[in-house]
Amino acid sequence: MSKDLxxxxxxxxxxxxxxxxxxxxxxxxxxLKQLGYAIDELKIEDKLTLGIDIGCSLLVWNxxxxxxxxxxxxxxxxxxxxxxxxxPNRIALAYMGDGGGYAIGLQSLLHAAFRNNPITVxxxxxxxxxxxxxxxxxxxxxxxxxxxxxxxxxxEFGPGFKGxxxxxxxxxxxxxxxxxxxxxxxxxxxxxxKALINQIEDEAFSFIEVLSICxxxxxxxxxxxxxxxxEMEKYYPLGEIK
Amino acid sequence: xxxxxxxxxxxxxxxxxxxxKIAQALNLAASKSYQSTYLNSFGxxxxxxxxxxxxxxxxxxxxxxxxxHADICLIMNSRSIPVIEKYVSANxxxxxxxxxxxITELTKISHKKYGVPATKLAFDKFDKxxxxxxxxxxxxxxxxxxxxESWNAIFDLLGNKFKTKEIVDINHEAFIxxxxxxxxxxxxxxxQFETKKGITIIKNSERKAIIMPARCKGxxxxxxxxPVKALKVGTDLGVFxxxxxxxxxxxCIACGNCKRFCPDxxxxxxKI
Amino acid sequence: MANSxxxxxxxxxxxxxxxxxxxxxxxxxxxxxxxxxxxxxxxxSQNDKSLKYLQTEDETSAGFAVIGSIxxxxxxxxxxxxxxxxxxxxxxxxAENLRLPxxxxxxxxxxxxxxxxxxxxxEVNLASFGGNGDGLRVVYSASxxxxxxxxxxxxxxxxxxxxxxxxxxxxxxxxxxxxxVKLSKPIKNITSKAILKEEKTPTxxxxxxxxEESFGKVLAKNIYDWKINKDKIVESESYLVTDATEIIIxxxxxxxxxxxxxxxxRSENKKVGLFRPITVNPLDTRKLRQxxxxxxxxxxxxxxxxxxxxxxxxxxxxxxxxxxxxxxxxEGITSEEIINQMERM
Numbered sequence: 001m002s003k004d005l006x007x008x009x010x011x012x013x014x015x016x017x018x019x020x021x022x023x024x025x026x027x028x029x030x031x032l033k034q035l036g037y038a039i040d041e042l043k044i045e046d047k048l049t050l051g052i053d054i055g056c057s058l059l060v061w062n063x064x065x066x067x068x069x070x071x072x073x074x075x076x077x078x079x080x081x082x083x084x085x086x087x088p089n090r091i092a093l094a095y096m097g098d099g100g101g102y103a104i105g106l107q108s109l110l111h112a113a114f115r116n117n118p119i120t121v122x123x124x125x126x127x128x129x130x131x132x133x134x135x136x137x138x139x140x141x142x143x144x145x146x147x148x149x150x151x152x153x154x155x156e157f158g159p160g161f162k163g164x165x166x167x168x169x170x171x172x173x174x175x176x177x178x179x180x181x182x183x184x185x186x187x188x189x190x191x192x193x194k195a196l197i198n199q200i201e202d203e204a205f206s207f208i209e210v211l212s213i214c215x216x217x218x219x220x221x222x223x224x225x226x227x228x229x230x231e232m233e234k235y236y237p238l239g240e241i242k
Numbered sequence: 243x244x245x246x247x248x249x250x251x252x253x254x255x256x257x258x259x260x261x262x263k264i265a266q267a268l269n270l271a272a273s274k275s276y277q278s279t280y281l282n283s284f285g286x287x288x289x290x291x292x293x294x295x296x297x298x299x300x301x302x303x304x305x306x307x308x309x310x311h312a313d314i315c316l317i318m319n320s321r322s323i324p325v326i327e328k329y330v331s332a333n334x335x336x337x338x339x340x341x342x343x344x345i346t347e348l349t350k351i352s353h354k355k356y357g358v359p360a361t362k363l364a365f366d367k368f369d370k371x372x373x374x375x376x377x378x379x380x381x382x383x384x385x386x387x388x389x390x391e392s393w394n395a396i397f398d399l400l401g402n403k404f405k406t407k408e409i410v411d412i413n414h415e416a417f418i419x420x421x422x423x424x425x426x427x428x429x430x431x432x433x434q435f436e437t438k439k440g441i442t443i444i445k446n447s448e449r450k451a452i453i454m455p456a457r458c459k460g461x462x463x464x465x466x467x468x469p470v471k472a473l474k475v476g477t478d479l480g481v482f483x484x485x486x487x488x489x490x491x492x493x494c495i496a497c498g499n500c501k502r503f504c505p506d507x508x509x510x511x512x513k514i
Numbered sequence: 515m516a517n518s519x520x521x522x523x524x525x526x527x528x529x530x531x532x533x534x535x536x537x538x539x540x541x542x543x544x545x546x547x548x549x550x551x552x553x554x555x556x557x558x559s560q561n562d563k564s565l566k567y568l569q570t571e572d573e574t575s576a577g578f579a580v581i582g583s584i585x586x587x588x589x590x591x592x593x594x595x596x597x598x599x600x601x602x603x604x605x606x607x608x609a610e611n612l613r614l615p616x617x618x619x620x621x622x623x624x625x626x627x628x629x630x631x632x633x634x635x636x637e638v639n640l641a642s643f644g645g646n647g648d649g650l651r652v653v654y655s656a657s658x659x660x661x662x663x664x665x666x667x668x669x670x671x672x673x674x675x676x677x678x679x680x681x682x683x684x685x686x687x688x689x690x691x692x693x694x695v696k697l698s699k700p701i702k703n704i705t706s707k708a709i710l711k712e713e714k715t716p717t718x719x720x721x722x723x724x725x726e727e728s729f730g731k732v733l734a735k736n737i738y739d740w741k742i743n744k745d746k747i748v749e750s751e752s753y754l755v756t757d758a759t760e761i762i763i764x765x766x767x768x769x770x771x772x773x774x775x776x777x778x779x780r781s782e783n784k785k786v787g788l789f790r791p792i793t794v795n796p797l798d799t800r801k802l803r804q805x806x807x808x809x810x811x812x813x814x815x816x817x818x819x820x821x822x823x824x825x826x827x828x829x830x831x832x833x834x835x836x837x838x839x840x841x842x843x844x845e846g847i848t849s850e851e852i853i854n855q856m857e858r859m
Contacts, residue, residue, distance in 0.1 A: 004441055004452045009507030014716070018457055019481050019506055023289040025461030029505020049710055051582075054722070059287065061720040067710035069585055070720040071578060072608050078575035082582025083710075085539060085566055086590065090712075108578075111571040131286060185502045215461065216288050222466040285724020292725075325725070 010036025012045040017062045025222055027212025028056055030182040031124055032063060034189040035095075039064075042193060044200075048091040049083060051076040053100035055131045057124065060095060074105025081108075081117045091199060092119040098137040099129050101209075102163050109167065109207075116172035118203040120195045123163065126214040127232065134217030139163070141235060160235055164209050168241040174204035178240040181211040183229050187238075211236055248300040249385060250309040254326045255318030257289045258482065260374035263399055265295030267378060271387050271395035272299040281307035289459075290482070292322040299385065316381055318360075318374070323347055337380055337425070339373065342435045342483060356380075356425035361435045361483065368416040375413050379420020393417055438478040444489050449496045450514055451489045457508035460484025464500035464509050473500060480508070519696050524662045524688035527695065528619050529554035531666030532591060536703045537617075539566045539583050539590040541576035543598060546631035547686035548621040551593040573598040577605025577616075584614050585719065587708030589670060593619040595686075597628060599640050606679050607645030611721040613736060614709070615673035615680070619666060622685040622766075624844030633686040634844040635766055638821040641681040642795035648733075650740045652680040652747055653795040655765040660695040662688060665792070667700050674704040676743050683794070685817075687846065688767050740796070750798035751790040754780065755805050758787030762852065763802075763826055763837075764815045765791050772815060774849035779856070786856075794822065799829040806835045813856055815840045815847055 009018070013036050022028050039045055045066055052060045054073040061070045071079045076094040084092040101109050101123040112119060128146055129135040136149040138161035143152040153159075164179045171177060176198040180191045188210060195206035211232050213225040220228060251268065255261035262282050269280035276299050283294040298304050312329045317338040330336065330351045338348065340357030348355050358380055360373035368376065375396060382392035393414065397404075404410040438455035445451065458480030465473045465487050472495075476488030487509070494511055501510035522530070528551050532540070542552040552569065559565035570576040576592045583590035594602055599620055609616035622637040624630030643649040652672050656662040665682045673680035710717050723729035751769075754776060755761055764772040769790040779786045789805055789812075791797055806812060812835055816822040823839045830837065840847075840855050 002441065004443065005454060007512060008452060008454065008457075008501060008504075008510045013507065019290070019459065019508075021287045021290045022505065024459035024482065024484070024505075025463055026505050030503060033502075033505065033507065046712070049586075049712075056288075058720070058722055061722075062718045065716055067712060067717045068719070069710060070722060071581070072604055072721075075574070075578040075605070075608075078570065078578040079582040081568070081575075082539075082541065082579030082590065083586050084582070085568060085579070086583035086586035086588035090586070107571050108575050111575070131288065133288075222462045226463075226466065286722060287724065 009033065011040045012036050012065050014062060014065050020063060021059045022056065023216040025213065025215040025225060026056070027126055027182045027210070027214065028059070028124055030185060031122070031188065031210050031212060032060065034185050035122065035192055036064070038189050038192040038196065042196060044091055044196065048093060051080040051083070051092070051094045053096035053105070055097045055099055055129065057095050057097050057100065058131075074100050074103065074108065076100060077105055077108040077112050077119070077121060080119045081112050084117060084119050091196060094119060094121045096121070096123055097130070098123065098125045098127070098139045102138040102161050110170060113167045113171040113175060113205050113207065116175060116205050118199050118205060120199050120206045121208070122192070123207070123209045124212045125163075125209050125236070126212040127160070128214060128217050130214050130217050141232070162236065164207060164241045167207055171205060174202050176204065176206040176240070178207070179209045179211065179236060179238055181229060181233055181238055182213060183211075183226060183233065184238075211238075248298065248302070248304075250311065250313050251297040251299070251381065251385065252312035252315045252326060252329050253295040253297070253318070254316065254322035255293050256321060256482070257284065257287060257291055257293050259293070259318050260371070261293045261318060262295055264374050264378040264396075265297055267392070267395040267399050268297050268381060268385075268387075270398060271382060271392045272297070272385070274391045275388070276300060277302060277304050279304045279307040292325045294322070294325065314381065314384060316377055317343060317348075318377065319343070320347055327351055335384065337377065337384070339377065340433060342433050344433050358420070358423055358425075359434070363419065364416060367419070369409065369412045372413045372416040376416040376420040379417040380423055380425070383421045384425075389421055435479060435483055437481050437483070438486065442478065444491050445514065446491050448514055449491055449494055449511055451491055451494065451509070451511045453486060453489070453509050455480050455486045455508070457481060457506045458484070458486045459506055460486070461505065462487070463503050463505070467499045467503045469497060469499060470495055519694050521692050521694050522659065523550065523690055523692045524656070524659045524684050525550035525621070525690070526554055527659050527663040527697070528593065528666050528682070528684070529558060530697065531663040532670070533558060533562075533565065534699050535589065535667040535670035536706070537589040537591050537670060538564060539588055540592065541568050541570055541579040541590065542592050542594065543570055543573045543576055545573070545595050545598040547623060547689045548593045548595045548598070548619065550689065551619060551621075573601040574604050577602045580616060581605055581609060581614060584616060585709040587706050589674070589706045591617040591619065591670075593621070595621045596623040596625055596637070599637055603640060603644040606651070607647055608721055609679045610645060610647045610650055612719055613677040615677055615706075617669050617673050617680050619682045619684065621689040622683060630844060631686065633817065633846055635685065635768060635817040636821060636843060637683065638794055638818060638825070641683055642825070648737075649795060650678050650736055651795060652676070652678050652793060653683060654681065654749075654792060655683045655794050656688060657766050657770045657790065659688065659691065659693055660697070663695070663697050667703075671700075671704045672747060674706055676739070676747060678740065683766060685767055744796045745800070747793060748796050748798040749792035750801050751788075751792060752801060752805060753788040753790065755787035755789060755809075757785055759785045759810050760856070761787045761789050761805065761809050761812050762815060762856075763789045763812055765794055765822060768815050768817055768847050771847055771849045772852055775852040775856075778849060778853060794825060797825055797829050802826065802829055803833060806830055806833045809835060811835065811859070812837045813840060814838070815842075815852055815855070817842050817845060817847060819843050
């Protein structure tokens with residue numbers, strides 16, 4: 001791997017699986033890059049184990065240079081809880097999307113926060129179930145039309161789901177809970193670092209929701225994707241949930 | 243249709259190339275006069291992985307939608323060639339996009355290989371995304387389906403995507419071009435629409451831009467996020483055949499936004 | 515505990531066995547009749563700090579936490595029953611795909627649904643063929659408190675050696691009955707190893723594939739391993755079959771009743787024997803097919819409709835010996851009943 005090429009991506013990215021299989025312009029790519037840089041800067045590549053969910057996050061199975069386990073849908077959080085109990089000195093990271101965290105996996109996410117299990121959960125919110133073709137997610141906002149919300153995700157299905165706020169309500173006071181966005185990659189990276197340090201030093205639960213873009217299912221180009229993202233940021237406030 | 247009562251047709255491309263739509267159209271068109279089935283086959287990824295379609299057309303009732311041997315195989319990208327090898331034999335008639343696939347990639351399989359430079363034709367003469375429609379025209383002619391019924395099937399399935407009459411007409415022209423294209427077995431060994439290999443370095447005394455086309459998927463986020471508009475759509479092609487951005491290194495201020503935002507690690511600039 | 519006699523229940527035997535097998539972590543959710551296993555483990559962990567536990571939010575999370583600990587290289591397990599067993603099929607299917615040494619102790623209860631908390635033999639299907647795979651799971655069936663202890667230890671060793679999800683089936687009677695047993699500790703346990711190895715070359719564990727062919731290869735390897743190790747894994751007991759003209763085929767505590775019935779019938783000079791599979795899956799087919807042709811008739815007794823008899827009949831395919839089924843779903847079967855049923859024929 002040439003020196004020049006290695007400058008384009010984090011050291012802990014597995015070069016052999018690039019170009020990765022995420023769609024052009026996918027917010028996962030931006031998130032995973034900042035996650036990679038956070039891990040490089042904290043120098044924890046050899047101390048970290050990653051769990052990933054089903055959905056687009058499963059494409060991360062061979063993405064990094066460290067041990068990775070892909071679980072069933074909504075089951076990444078309890079798997080990493082069990083991993084951390086067995087190996088308290090390793091850093092346990094769980095990576096998932098809006099379905100895995102707020103629908104099928106919500107119960108486990110809440111209980112991990114409730115028990116203050118010292119794991120870090122990163123949830124990528126692009127307001128739809130992308131891999132299966134763009135069905136509504138709990139985070140889909142009110143007027144948005146998807147194949148399972150053909151009239152817009154009206155009040156009957158619930159408005160956009162505010163996960164970090166919910167988690168904050170039952171989490172231990174030492175937990176670190178925040179919402180960030182791929183529109184601010186440097187902030188995203190620093191939040192990831194804070195979350196990981198929260199696990200390492202405070203032995204507490206940490207949770208980051210990342211507002212993200214999905215050009216394929218939103219059917220948007222680059223400019224339209226970031227425009228929709230800035231609309232999302234008006235509804236889903238950014239920053240640490242205190 | 244020819245004298246053989248059943249025809250097995252395999253379409254192979256990548257997610258995002260419109261393989262399934264033209265396969266469904268073929269099925270719809272064939273069903274007007276024959277028995278016909280269609281079955282898709284693809285993995286979990288939305289983009290970047292093989293997308294196959296199995297179409298069976300017959301005079302008799304068809305029970306099972308898949309087959310081991312394709313009579314006709316349409317290949318729309320190089321990456322799907324290893325996947326379709328097991329369905330293809332010396333007797334299979336292969337139609338391939340010669341503007342993106344070199345005939346040398348197909349030498350091991352089949353004797354009858356007809357290249358159509360569909361991507362280039364679409365780019366030059368029609369709508370650049372209509373290469374699948376053009377190839378559809380070729381296939382419907384090969385399978386002996388009626389021209390009007392074949393076009394109606396496309397219109398039924400894709401009509402709502404053709405936003406204006408101009409778009410409808412230009413796609414129709416691409417379709418007709420495909421119908422009338424003469425299929426030759428020729429040496430098309432220099433595809434013109436290939437991913438640019440290697441690393442592109444553009445530098446001056448102060449800054450150095452590094453671009454890797456093989457990782458660029460043409461999302462154009464870097465162009466959007468450049469605060470000084472130093473990036474614009476270029477002419478080199480990336481991994482999905484989309485244009486890779488060009489950089490004006492004099493305008494560039496090495497802010498790092500392109501690297502920061504690129505989801506694929508395809509671009510970055512450093513101060514020297 | 516070693517080599518001494520004490521009065522314990524089947525559930526207590528399970529806890530002692532898990533500890534003696536080298537298990538370090540239990541995850542679980544209270545459910546009758548398995549709750550005492552979780553409680554007993556928790557109590558043991560208060561005196562032994564090397565033992566850890568977590569009562570999870572449900573059985574599904576318990577199962578995935580077991581997986582998390584297993585891939586870290588620690589012997590972890592869970593225990594459940596009935597509806598909890600249904601939920602466990604989610605994580606166990608993942609373990610079956612990834613060849614993880616997942617140990618589950620199931621104390622069967624009446625089903626389907628919440629059924630009863632008491633007893634059944636109706637979780638054979640779930641253990642052997644549950645989830646969305648092809649049944650590459652080792653399933654032991656305990657017929658006594660002492661055997662509960664032996665088989666739980668065996669299960670951990672089988673699981674970590676051969677890497678198939680491994681079950682020990684007990685039931686509500688076995689879990690709760692109290693009797694004096696002599697427990698002898700195992701000679702040597704298989705050591706556990708980290709499956710996410712923390713090495714320079716990373717380990718990637720995925721259970722999802724994009725093409726039929728690539729997944730087909732994975733399954734072919736798993737099936738191959740299953741087939742070549744079958745003979746080393748199967749266990750069965752043949753009791754007084756050598757000169758028998760009739761045999762009973764039963765497993766678990768129903769087989770214990772059948773053994774009593776055999777004693778009684780033998781005392782009346784009836785030539786009856788018992789073939790008792792100890793592994794229900796894989797079954798000791800060789801032994802079964804050796805015995806069947808030599809007897810006039812076989813009687814299957816089970817506390818389910820046909821979960822056990824289907825396995826037997828599948829493995830006995832082609833043999834001519836008539837096999838009579840005596841199903842009694844979700845209800846206990848005594849030796850008297852067995853004798854009555856057989857005499858009726």
